[in-house]
Amino acid sequence: MAKKVLIIGGGAYGLAAGTYLAMNGFDTEIYEMHNLPGGVCTCWSRKGYTFDFCIHWLMGSSPGKSLYNVWTELGAVQGRKMIESDIYLKWENREGDTYTIYTDPEKLRQEMYRLGPDDKRIINQFIKGIIAFSKFDIPARKEDESFGLMFKMMGIMPKFIKWGGMAIGKFANKFKSPVLRQFFNDIYGVGAMEETSSLGIFFMLGFMAAKSNGYPVGGSLKFAQAIEATFRKNGGKVFYNHKVDRIIVEDGRAVGIIVNGKEIRGDYVISAADGYTTLNKMLEGKYSHPKYDTAFREWKTFPSLVYVSLGLARKFENMPSSFSFAAKNPLVTEDGKLTVSQVFIRLFNTDDSMAPAGKTASTAMISTFGYEYWVNLKKNDKSKYEAEKKRIADWIIDECERYFGDFKSKVEVVDVATPDTIIRYTGNWHGSYEGWLPTRKSMMTNLPSKLPGLENFYIFGQWSSPGGGLPPAGMGGRKLAQEICKREKIRFTVK
Numbered sequence: 001m002a003k004k005v006l007i008i009g010g011g012a013y014g015l016a017a018g019t020y021l022a023m024n025g026f027d028t029e030i031y032e033m034h035n036l037p038g039g040v041c042t043c044w045s046r047k048g049y050t051f052d053f054c055i056h057w058l059m060g061s062s063p064g065k066s067l068y069n070v071w072t073e074l075g076a077v078q079g080r081k082m083i084e085s086d087i088y089l090k091w092e093n094r095e096g097d098t099y100t101i102y103t104d105p106e107k108l109r110q111e112m113y114r115l116g117p118d119d120k121r122i123i124n125q126f127i128k129g130i131i132a133f134s135k136f137d138i139p140a141r142k143e144d145e146s147f148g149l150m151f152k153m154m155g156i157m158p159k160f161i162k163w164g165g166m167a168i169g170k171f172a173n174k175f176k177s178p179v180l181r182q183f184f185n186d187i188y189g190v191g192a193m194e195e196t197s198s199l200g201i202f203f204m205l206g207f208m209a210a211k212s213n214g215y216p217v218g219g220s221l222k223f224a225q226a227i228e229a230t231f232r233k234n235g236g237k238v239f240y241n242h243k244v245d246r247i248i249v250e251d252g253r254a255v256g257i258i259v260n261g262k263e264i265r266g267d268y269v270i271s272a273a274d275g276y277t278t279l280n281k282m283l284e285g286k287y288s289h290p291k292y293d294t295a296f297r298e299w300k301t302f303p304s305l306v307y308v309s310l311g312l313a314r315k316f317e318n319m320p321s322s323f324s325f326a327a328k329n330p331l332v333t334e335d336g337k338l339t340v341s342q343v344f345i346r347l348f349n350t351d352d353s354m355a356p357a358g359k360t361a362s363t364a365m366i367s368t369f370g371y372e373y374w375v376n377l378k379k380n381d382k383s384k385y386e387a388e389k390k391r392i393a394d395w396i397i398d399e400c401e402r403y404f405g406d407f408k409s410k411v412e413v414v415d416v417a418t419p420d421t422i423i424r425y426t427g428n429w430h431g432s433y434e435g436w437l438p439t440r441k442s443m444m445t446n447l448p449s450k451l452p453g454l455e456n457f458y459i460f461g462q463w464s465s466p467g468g469g470l471p472p473a474g475m476g477g478r479k480l481a482q483e484i485c486k487r488e489k490i491r492f493t494v495k
Helices: 012-023 066-073 105-115 120-135 147-164 168-172 178-188 191-195 199-209 219-233 275-282 290-298 371-380 382-404 419-426 470-487
Strands: 004-008 027-031 043-046 049-052 087-092 098-102 213-216 237-239 244-250 253-259 262-265 268-271 304-312 322-333 338-347 360-368 411-417 457-459
Touching: 004 012, 004 253, 012 027, 012 219, 012 470, 043 219, 043 411, 049 219, 049 304, 049 360, 049 411, 066 470, 087 178, 087 199, 098 105, 098 178, 105 120, 105 178, 105 199, 120 147, 120 199, 147 199, 168 178, 168 191, 199 213, 213 219, 219 237, 244 275, 253 268, 275 290, 275 457, 304 371, 304 382, 304 419, 322 382, 338 382, 360 382, 371 382, 371 419, 382 411
Parallel strands: 004 027, 004 268, 027 237, 087 322, 268 457
Antiparallel strands: 043 049, 087 098, 244 253, 253 262, 304 360, 304 411, 322 338, 338 360
16 A cells, blocks of 8 residues: 655645655645645736746756756656746946846856956956856756766866855955946845855856756746646645644654644655744644754845736837846835835746736845734734835836836736735745755755654755755755655656
């Protein structure tokens, strides 16, 4: 009789682990609090427009990279058109200086020379690193490991050590050019973000240079639904609107879950849900690990977001898809604790599926660590909460009218999400959109999937993988399924 695995959370991590387990004959069930798969890997529709919350780029978006093989196994990329952009972002400061981040390393080098003629040494190091990472591959599957790959890993290790150990804030300050220094501080300087390891920039731009870090047409929800379809095809079951209240533990062994007062039994329990909720509510604070205790006490998280989505009755042809520009009138919110002086907006101008013909979906992100402000405002004064959302949306629209022109009169749909929204739909601790920041401290620490004194239970997801994101979901889901297969003496296969 097949062993039964209960998975808490139908985000990318839960879907990936569940799919690989279902492929290997386990009776696998996913319990998800929302009515859709994907968690933060999601989209929503308003009046014909679709607004994407997650994928700006997908590492391993093209053949030739090991991650692409994982996405193929999960059924996430077959038949999906990928947009590999020539420009990642166009940035502009208050003085009118512009910086275009090209995905071609040589174009980027010349652009940086233009802005920092006295910074050629650090610019050349930066570009050399991007080129090196463009040729590097992450061994997402053991099957893709080879002597050549191991040799490349040895060759790139000095760059791993150098850039992995250098915080973005420190990297930014290496530039003499005030424009380049300001760019890196603007993009990565929110709260504790400047403590993030520089390594992520090299992976991002390296994979973009290799044309394997594209955007999947149709967006994040289609991506998650494709994995869900593979999960179901292999016999997996998903139960939506099923929020798990508690994990049942008997004699030091996880034996089931409680959902809406109903007891559901299984041989294994995997929590791919919020880590804090898992440890302190579902397990009632009875099981943990010193590394998790340290992390929740000391580590920094990614911020939460105020997320403004706009449906626009116009096209933005022959323009980049992402812009960051200085606001003419900075926004002050959260009772004066947050000042926003830069507008980050994304135009889905290369994906016609996201809007009616001749129109464009767009999203603007405001990073914040003030999740409590939004939770309390929603709870205590709903009318003020709605008014503040409208005020922020109006600010975004006014600033975009000044920057783009022909903008304000074209707005047909306005939708605003806050940290309270993120917490309500995902349960993420502090409303963080991607778990732990990959700082020099956290990225070198592997958080365990098993807890002392608790058998047949695994904690899995962005709270066990510093840096979060989709690649650890696909790779980690495969690895976790392999571990359980090994324990059950089952030969791991992919169907």
